[in-house]
Amino acid sequence: MLTPGQRPTWWLAWAAFPYRTLARLRAFGYEAGWFRRHRLPVPVVSIGNLTVGGTGKTPMVIELAERLLRDGKRVAVLSRGYRRTARAPMLLVSDGVRLLAGPKEAGDEPYLIARRCPQAVVAVGVDRSRLGQWVLSRFAVDCFLLDDGFQHMGLHRDIDLLLIDATDPSGLEQVLPAGRLREPLEAAGRATAVIVTRAEKQTDVEEVLNRLRSAVKSLPMTAQVAFHPQALQAVMTGSARSLETCEGESALLVSGVGHAASFRATAGRLGLKVLEEVVNPDHHCYTAHEVARLRQRAADLRADLVLTTEKDAGKLQPFLSQDDHQWWAVRLMVVWMAGEGALHRTIMHELSRPRGGAGD
Numbered sequence: 001m002l003t004p005g006q007r008p009t010w011w012l013a014w015a016a017f018p019y020r021t022l023a024r025l026r027a028f029g030y031e032a033g034w035f036r037r038h039r040l041p042v043p044v045v046s047i048g049n050l051t052v053g054g055t056g057k058t059p060m061v062i063e064l065a066e067r068l069l070r071d072g073k074r075v076a077v078l079s080r081g082y083r084r085t086a087r088a089p090m091l092l093v094s095d096g097v098r099l100l101a102g103p104k105e106a107g108d109e110p111y112l113i114a115r116r117c118p119q120a121v122v123a124v125g126v127d128r129s130r131l132g133q134w135v136l137s138r139f140a141v142d143c144f145l146l147d148d149g150f151q152h153m154g155l156h157r158d159i160d161l162l163l164i165d166a167t168d169p170s171g172l173e174q175v176l177p178a179g180r181l182r183e184p185l186e187a188a189g190r191a192t193a194v195i196v197t198r199a200e201k202q203t204d205v206e207e208v209l210n211r212l213r214s215a216v217k218s219l220p221m222t223a224q225v226a227f228h229p230q231a232l233q234a235v236m237t238g239s240a241r242s243l244e245t246c247e248g249e250s251a252l253l254v255s256g257v258g259h260a261a262s263f264r265a266t267a268g269r270l271g272l273k274v275l276e277e278v279v280n281p282d283h284h285c286y287t288a289h290e291v292a293r294l295r296q297r298a299a300d301l302r303a304d305l306v307l308t309t310e311k312d313a314g315k316l317q318p319f320l321s322q323d324d325h326q327w328w329a330v331r332l333m334v335v336w337m338a339g340e341g342a343l344h345r346t347i348m349h350e351l352s353r354p355r356g357g358a359g360d
Contacts, residue, residue, distance in 0.1 A: 048150025054258025223339025
């Protein structure tokens, strides 16, 4: 897989050709009815992306779940639970009252969603249509949020939200394995709305929108969001401190997310003096030995704090003690830059439509 700015070698470009062709055929097959598409009896809102790597799906799932819960909807989140260790084909992470599984069993992202949205039912499983029926047999649900669902075309979705990272225009150039696209760029045309994330700079936003316009005959409605730090939370206790209190402090950064550069930039905006950064692959599983080494490294650097992401915090906590008071996580919030009202009205209109029963 390429890093930003690299050109694919000729053999990667050739390898991408059959991948691109198969992706187009698969999408066409679902649209033409060649492949079976299941429908759940309640509305499904999908949040997904076109590229591998972090576009901010988890913060957006949390934002939409919180919004729908405030609107009085009974919400369930369906996720694959990537790299979870629990072998059950379907696992309940939260029943909307209490957490029932940890990040190791459930996967780090579903666990974080369940923690941040305690009133939402959260379940994981590879077969999302079967998972949805399983949840409905146990809970009264008004709507489903389908986490990372843009390519999960076997399940009908009523709203398809596609996230595009404004800071990653090169990610829209080539399909796998020559680039980072999961599907050709014209697949954006089947989205209900495109949400441009990390949209602080309008020049970045316009660049990715222009790329989309060149690939899609009719661009769907668009919205823009940014992810801003809301507070720092102690990894061990969950207690919060204001962002201003860390300005000028020194930090060791530790992350295992899809967009480490965004986390590093956040630390810089907080006014921290970054002494060193440990970057792990997305969904990284920590060990006791690894955390002991990080603890020692922070001591050697004389760092005031070890700063990590909210997603990593849940996986680090089991290896920390009450003495590790300098370990903090950044809690992010979604800030709407454009399109919030129109998108919310579209979602609520779809959720209020009369439904038929489940079917194919």
